[in-house]
Amino acid sequence: MEKSWNNRAWFMVLPVLVLVAFSAVVPLMTVVNYSVQDTFGNNEFFWAGTEWFEELLASDRFWEAMGRNLVFSLVILAIEVPLGIFIALNMPRKGIGVSVCLVLMALPLLVPWNVVGTIWQVFGRVDIGLLGHTLEAIGIDYNYVSDPIDAWITVVLMDVWHWTSLVVLLCYAGLVSIPDAYYQAARIDGASRWAVFRYIQLPKMNRVLLIAVLLRFMDSFMIYTEPFVVTGGGPGNSTTFLSIDLVKMAVGQFDLGPAAAMSLVYFLIILLLSWVFYTVMTNRGVER
């Protein structure tokens, strides 16, 4: 059939364009707009140029929050990925145990973020919380409200509890796709347990693991709700991540200009990291 060109066909794309414009482009432009202006209320705005950006990039507060974010992401990745692989390897492959394990694994993923926060906030309390009270009873000094280390441990534990399941489920999906013949061949070749993991199971999990790492990195880098509910960013600024700082700035202090500049920088960082991950992943695909 002959293809015919008609520029009016572009109108077909219009609804989506309008939708995206109102849901993404317009709000983003508003933020850009705020980031280069100063306001003292009364809807009066003054041109500020790149002042907010300069101030932001020079501020310790921003870099400290960014540092905390990176450390947090790396810590939870270092725990969740190996732990997730370990659990997936030890999950049953057939029988009733499969559905039991899958349901247990899926449960934390089904709990809303703020509820997860509340659960751990109560769980860790020294006066009534199961964890906090028990630790105190056996003589361990634990208080996430006053001790920064305890606060970090609580937030990290909470994230591990909440999200390791995702890594487990992805890895498990990779593992069950391995035909029995591979394991049989490995037994015949005299492969050790480690060799089976290294040369059969890990290569099969490779792709899903990359997705898991990407998702967990992005998600943990944008974490807000759970630490906000549990520690509110404290004690001091010890658990103040970028997102928490941002909300403090925009809603708490009503510094719209600096907050807008920070949102943009934050957005660009995440965009950049996503792009890096995406490129690495697709390059690996080409290599294969």
Next chain:
Amino acid sequence: MAAIGLENIRHAYGPDPKRPADYALKSVHHTFEDGGAYALLGPSGCGKTTLLNIMSGLVTPSSGRLLFDGRDVTGLSTEARNIAQVFQFPVVYDTMTVYDNLAFPLRNRRLPEAEVDRRVRETLALIDLEDRAHRKAHGLTADQKQKISLGRGLVRNDVAAILFDEPLTVIDPHMKWLLRSQLKLLHKRFGHTMVYVTHDQTEALTFADTVVVMYEGEIVQIGTPDELFARPKHTFVGYFIGSPGMNVLPVALDGARARIGAAEIALPGAPGPVEGRIELGIRPEFVRVGREGLPVAVSKVEDVGRHKVVRATLEGRPIAALIGEDEDVPAEPRVRFEPAGINLYVDAWRVELGS
């Protein structure tokens, strides 16, 4: 290399088997001689893969003993038995190069690297993959991958036996023939004990010196391709081997004559006193179509190239006959059975005809 002895091997997959039907293998007793090329032939679900996995140690039999050169290995692990096995779907370690794939079983056994290198190079030459030695195994074709699977067995030159589990299933037809002849060559050259599981009679008959036919968890006949063709011990062997399979007609006996309906067939000899369901088996190759003999109604003539298959009914029973490519079926056709091709079966098992 070793002779593999199976002593009353029985196996059931379910727990607590009671009836014979619960067993995937019902008392298999046989010895695979050292250096023999065997085919285990049978339809899906007849227990041939189970038997193979018992030999390699992937499955432990419910009862019975397994002997390698007289040594009891029933309780030994797969690795300790030193068996090679090639599976239906090619198993290669994707992230390794072809070279490393072949070196894998040797390195697992902690051989010195110089020895590994020597053997891997030898094997690469054998399976014709020298030019791809340092390529990742991932992108190879199915037949190359299957060669690597085989190579991982050949590289251990002391393997007790090489077992094949329908290894050509996923290979392109034109490569099948090539791989099969390479396999035969390797067998001639090194004399490994080889056991080849298949449901394809052509593969079995061309590969093996001795074919073991299995049916419902039992060995029904062990023999050379010729024996299986000329004297099938069980009606199943008769119609499973051959294309089309053997004609099996229920008959009544009268001394050295068999009667089917109103038709009478002279047997080459009289059987001893028999009791049970009596059937006459004759391969289409031994049924002559012409103007004399028993009247048949021809329903169809299929031209399959080198010869034609005549489908007809004799006294209401379907019967097949082969005729030459240029021959024609005469009007009012009749069939004659060549005495040499007549076998008699009682309750599906063959009985000798005294002459």
